[in-house]
Amino acid sequence: MCQLLGMNCNTPTDIVFSFTGFATRGGLTDEHKDGWGIAFFEGSGVRLFVDHQPAISSPVAELIKHYPIQSKNVIAHIRKATQGEVTLENCHPFVRECWGRYWVFAHNGDLKNFTPALDGSFLPVGSTDSEQAFCYLLQSLRRQFGNCLPETGELAVFLQKICAEIAAYGTFNMMLSNGEALFVHCSTRLYYIVRQYPFTTASLADEQVTVDFSELTTPQDKVAVIVTEPLTSNEIWTPFVPGEFRVFVDGDVLTAEAL
Numbered sequence: 001m002c003q004l005l006g007m008n009c010n011t012p013t014d015i016v017f018s019f020t021g022f023a024t025r026g027g028l029t030d031e032h033k034d035g036w037g038i039a040f041f042e043g044s045g046v047r048l049f050v051d052h053q054p055a056i057s058s059p060v061a062e063l064i065k066h067y068p069i070q071s072k073n074v075i076a077h078i079r080k081a082t083q084g085e086v087t088l089e090n091c092h093p094f095v096r097e098c099w100g101r102y103w104v105f106a107h108n109g110d111l112k113n114f115t116p117a118l119d120g121s122f123l124p125v126g127s128t129d130s131e132q133a134f135c136y137l138l139q140s141l142r143r144q145f146g147n148c149l150p151e152t153g154e155l156a157v158f159l160q161k162i163c164a165e166i167a168a169y170g171t172f173n174m175m176l177s178n179g180e181a182l183f184v185h186c187s188t189r190l191y192y193i194v195r196q197y198p199f200t201t202a203s204l205a206d207e208q209v210t211v212d213f214s215e216l217t218t219p220q221d222k223v224a225v226i227v228t229e230p231l232t233s234n235e236i237w238t239p240f241v242p243g244e245f246r247v248f249v250d251g252d253v254l255t256a257e258a259l
Contacts, residue, residue: 026055109171153259222251
């Protein structure tokens with residue numbers, strides 16, 4: 001299946017270090033060769049880069065490794081196709097507008113016999129179960145809350161319910177962000193780490209790259225990174241429990257009920 005990478009911070013931060021290690025799993029240190037993508041929130045806008053080529057050989061991925069885009073919420077994905085052909089329209093993350101803001105979604109897993117009735121407000125462009133789930137998720141949000149964007153706490157409680165509903169059809173590890181928070185549901189395997197003062201040195205597990213974060217940060221910075229498999233070899237990553245739903249806001253790790 002695919003792999004996910006997310007970042008949520010209290011100040012705009014680049015993801016070059018994490019993405020460098022993550023991208024090698026797209027055809028070099030792992031078998032995820034069926035495309036990749038990454039989305040950065042910047043204010044009310046989103047920069048989206050996708051490519052159906054393997055991340056390890058994609059010129060676009062090489063650009064991202066050397067382009068320190070600053071963002072508070074980032075979602076990235078490398079694909080191993082289970083449903084849908086290897087085409088650009090089937091590459092994650094997917095982006096849609098709802099309530100006058102962008103929403104970004106990526107999924108790792110395989111949903112069997114998942115054929116929700118879509119009313120036309122959100123429709124898939126490609127042929128993946130993932131994009132279909134994203135459209136159903138947004139449609140459910142609009143039906144629940146109408147034309148008013150709910151507070152993050154209300155949103156999280158409802159999303160937790162919808163994610164559990166979708167996960168009944170198979171594996172549903174997913175990341176969703178509206179630029180204010182990063183919502184994460186784990187079906188099988190995800191890890192996270194929160195880097196904050198005092199910052200230390202980190203070494204990538206997939207590349208011979210080491211960074212001393214104390215030289216690049218301030219004492220106020222807080223950066224949460226979420227990934228399918230730990231990216232570094234010398235840090236302690238916290239595993240999600242299968243079925244767990246977490247919300248990341250300004251680098252803090254929260255439950256839906258705590259918001």
